[in-house]
Amino acid sequence: MTYCLRIADLPENERPRERLMTHGAKILATAELIAILLGTGQGPGKLSAVGLGQHILQELGKNQRDPLGALREVTPAELMEIHGVGSAKATTILAAIELGKRVFLSRPADGTVIDSPLAAAATLSQDLMWQSQERFAVVLLDVKNRFLGTKVITIGTATETLASPRDIFREVIRHGATRMIIAHNHPSGNLEPSEADIELTKQLLSGALVLNIPLLDHLILGNGTHQSLREITTLWDDCPQED
Template sequence: MTNSYRLRICDLPATERPRERLLQQGVTALGTGELLAILLGTGSGKLSAVGLGQYLLQELGRHQQDALAVLREIKPAELMTLPGIGPAKATTILAAIELGKRVFLSRPLERTPIDSPELAVMALAPDLMWAETERFALLLLDVKHRLLGSRVLTIGTVTETLAHPREIFREAIRLGATRLIVGHNHPSGNVTPSTADLELTGQLLQCSKILDIPVLDHLILGQGNHCSLRSSTRLWEGYESLC
């Protein structure tokens, strides 16, 4: 691909201009390639900005990969190896991706009771959602399920981390928590619980009954996905009175 001339978004017919479509129809009406086109501003070679955006998605999605998953973790040097992407376009795209992550993670919880998996995910996401190695974290709650604080208890390898019930409840007692939500991440984005995840959850529930510190949920996060073990398993049967 050569840079002999550039095609701007404003050179396109009005009905094909992503900016105008966004203003008239809303941001959700635009495809991913069109959103990239707005960030790119100009095309390259014989491709318009829209064409370049679509081309980038195709390149990122090679080998049956999820293009957005690749883009979410791509490094500047890797992005600039793609035709038509120099430092200016690369930094614009990466800044937009990081801004999106921060918006997703910055919804304040303050003293809101954490009474749903979605609210728990919001609290755990800054530490777990896009981490490249497995981490095990705690949400420490008061008797009204309000957040007292969060802790990353262990950090593992790309594929494994371990947390012992003793360490988990020791931290809860130390900080005066009367309720717990535990969570860890799967860096792959596949949030299906493993056998080890289920066994640890069972152990935690048994300990919670002895110590009278309920474990309200165990959440698995990764790459924008999450799974609530309380919602998706029957492990909590017989422990409802604690919660």
């Protein structure tokens, strides 16, 4: 569907800004988020701001490119090649993208308590979130779950990475950590754990008990979101760790 109707002509409860204020940004489509940045429409057929947002995504998605992936790396020249996008709209979009990257990729300070899967994922977003190859990493924590740092253990292919329990525990012990969270990314964006992911987690949970280095979670990251195996499996019930 292409929007040519002006946003001002929409019922107030259907306008992107009003919907964001009422329900939060997560419910908005990507084109609606872009529309808020654009403010006004233009482009082919005098599109509304939402319609122009859709048009931008369609243009960036040509040649079988992922529109959001293309948007993350787009240049000012590429944006301004799109009919209806001038320098003002291009710079507004680029500034928003860069701000989002900086917020998302910022790491917590040493000593920050990591008390949720979201907090753990934030420490790894720079290393794992949008990588084109699978990477396996560990979040290093002290006895009070305070952040000590992260370490990428292995880098694999576009579809798989290899990490052995021996390599993982060696790095944890070498850095003086007493608790850990492991994580890897799925470049495809599919966050469902594989059989290999489950089996490795079982091995690490057993090893963590022997070494008295609790494994608090195993996260899968990709395309701006994450999945906690502790939340979606019974592995920690089967092999309880010290919290």
